[in-house]
Amino acid sequence: PIEELLTEVAVLGAGPGGYTAAFRAADLGKQVVLIEREPTLGGVCLNVGCIPSKALLHTAAIIEEVKTLGAMGVNYGAPEIDLAKMRAGKEQVVARLTSGLKALAKQRRVRVVQGTGRFESPNRLQVETAEGPIVVRFDQAIIACGSSPIRIPGFPHEDSRVMDSTDALALTDIPERLLIVGGGIIGLEMAAVYNALGSRIDVVELKEQLIPGCDPDLVKVLEKIIRRRYENIWLNTRVARMEAAPEGIRVAFEGGYTGLELYDKVLVAVGRQPNGKLIDAEAAGVAVDGHGFIRVDRHQRTNVPHIFAIGDVTGGPMLAHKASHEGKVAAEVIAGLPALFDPLAIPAVAYTDPEVAWMGLTETEAKAKGIRYDKGVFPWAASGRALGLHREEGLTKLLFDPESKRLLGAGIVGPNAGELIGEAVLALEMGADMEDLALTIHPHPTLCETLGLAAEMAHGSITDLL
Ligand code: FAD
Numbered sequence: 001p002i003e004e005l006l007t008e009v010a011v012l013g014a015g016p017g018g019y020t021a022a023f024r025a026a027d028l029g030k031q032v033v034l035i036e037r038e039p040t041l042g043g044v045c046l047n048v049g050c051i052p053s054k055a056l057l058h059t060a061a062i063i064e065e066v067k068t069l070g071a072m073g074v075n076y077g078a079p080e081i082d083l084a085k086m087r088a089g090k091e092q093v094v095a096r097l098t099s100g101l102k103a104l105a106k107q108r109r110v111r112v113v114q115g116t117g118r119f120e121s122p123n124r125l126q127v128e129t130a131e132g133p134i135v136v137r138f139d140q141a142i143i144a145c146g147s148s149p150i151r152i153p154g155f156p157h158e159d160s161r162v163m164d165s166t167d168a169l170a171l172t173d174i175p176e177r178l179l180i181v182g183g184g185i186i187g188l189e190m191a192a193v194y195n196a197l198g199s200r201i202d203v204v205e206l207k208e209q210l211i212p213g214c215d216p217d218l219v220k221v222l223e224k225i226i227r228r229r230y231e232n233i234w235l236n237t238r239v240a241r242m243e244a245a246p247e248g249i250r251v252a253f254e255g256g257y258t259g260l261e262l263y264d265k266v267l268v269a270v271g272r273q274p275n276g277k278l279i280d281a282e283a284a285g286v287a288v289d290g291h292g293f294i295r296v297d298r299h300q301r302t303n304v305p306h307i308f309a310i311g312d313v314t315g316g317p318m319l320a321h322k323a324s325h326e327g328k329v330a331a332e333v334i335a336g337l338p339a340l341f342d343p344l345a346i347p348a349v350a351y352t353d354p355e356v357a358w359m360g361l362t363e364t365e366a367k368a369k370g371i372r373y374d375k376g377v378f379p380w381a382a383s384g385r386a387l388g389l390h391r392e393e394g395l396t397k398l399l400f401d402p403e404s405k406r407l408l409g410a411g412i413v414g415p416n417a418g419e420l421i422g423e424a425v426l427a428l429e430m431g432a433d434m435e436d437l438a439l440t441i442h443p444h445p446t447l448c449e450t451l452g453l454a455a456e457m458a459h460g461s462i463t464d465l466l
Pocket residue numbers: 012013014015016017018035036037038042043044045046048049050051053115116117118144145146147165166186275278279310311312313318319320321322323351
């Protein structure tokens with residue numbers, strides 16, 4: 001007979017959405033079963049996403065940063081790289097977090113079932129485990145099955161030299177020539193890692209700018225710097241053909257660049273697709289759209305009132321902090337609390353060197369929608385701190401409502417932009433206006449001062465820099 005588990009709440013997928021939801025529901029007194037096909041909790045973010053990539057990017061940033069010390073009379077030689085140790089270091093960071101999650105699940109008596117789950121009916125999931133199938137009967141379910149890298153038909157994905165982000169993070173070797181297909185955040189982050197480790201990088205992007213969706217003035221700052229480090233960045237260009245040959249991966253390009261190149265490895269980072277089609281959601285009556293997204297309301301409810309969905313599978317920005325916030329909302333709604341997913345801004349960060357971060361309204365969006373705004377831009381060339389870091393390329397940009405003077409959006413490019421954007425998100429959520437930011441005393445000399453100074457620029461209280 002098949003083992004059966006009865007639970008109040010079943011959570012399908014243990015990424016940042018799923019584990020957050022499971023823990024919150026348990027803290028609110030619910031009995032929870034958390035189903036995860038991988039051997040560790042944490043999903044893409046902890047195992048093969050945010051965390052390992054940032055561990056490697058930190059190392060890459062230091063390799064780049066020591067080069068700036070030449071200006072202060074300190075010179076280092078070329079780095080010696082012990083790839084096995086670097087891999088182990090990264091894996092240790094991941095293992096600390098995933099084992100921490102395991103302990104947190106145990107503490108809360110969240111029952112973790114390892115296996116692949118599929119819906120069988122509106123109140124039943126079947127999970128294929130190593131020991132055979134288990135049926136989980138639930139009162140309420142939270143779908144948190146995440147997303148996977150998009151594969152391009154016709155590319156030789158079966159060849160180990162054609163990588164997705166998971167393969168690239170495995171860091172098996174340092175290819176001499178590496179092509180990055182897709183100039184979005186994930187592609188550019190991995191480019192930064194491999195470039196710092198010594199690979200010669202080409203980037204090909206279909207659109208007219210890198211990181212489509214981010215304001216061009218921010219991206220230009222990053223682009224100028226990485227154009228110096230990389231061999232080629234081809235915009236408005238597509239890969240027409242890719243073939244695995246014994247001597248390498250042959251790639252034919254068309255559009256902005258037309259030519260043939262040979263690579264040791266290729267990273268395909270052209271986006272991610274939701275996993276909504278892989279869970280037999282229709283057996284529970286849950287609607288899944290043609291792309292595999294599951295639409296939800298602001299309570300994270302699907303079209304089936306007792307089934308919720310959160311994270312990458314629901315659409316919107318595919319980001320860990322969005323998934324975890326949605327997870328909390330779903331758990332609280334299930335526990336009868338008046339929760340709503342209603343953010344004014346979801347920050348996005350490219351942890352490249354320099355970092356690019358933005359939140360709220362972008363100028364591109366404002367122009368497209370005819371939204372009026374006042375703008376304050378503070379160039380980091382006028383920041384003593386940035387000069388001391390030998391990183392004067394950055395800029396901090398704030399957009400305000402011309403009538404109420406409230407903050408509408410912010411964009412920052414420069415080292416630590418990802419940390420700095422936090423202040424802008426809080427300011428927006430608190431309804432801060434130009435004066436709130438300009439009159440706040442920021443510590444000197446810091447990069448966070450540039451937020452106050454950008455507000456002063458918009459306000460007109462400083463007009464002249466240096
Ligand atoms: P996921 O993390 O995808 O988790 C879903 C889980 O469900 C997985 O563990 C999967 O195994 C499991 N699952 C799926 N189907 C089933 C099934 N049928 N049965 C059982 N288990 C199942 N975001 C950021 O905010 N910051 C970053 O810096 C960042 N960096 C990234 C870097 C890379 C290289 C990548 C790939 C992504 C990055 N992201 C980043 C995105 C982030 O990882 C995702 O937005 C986040 O993980 C989504 O969380 P989730 O809970 O929706 O799903």
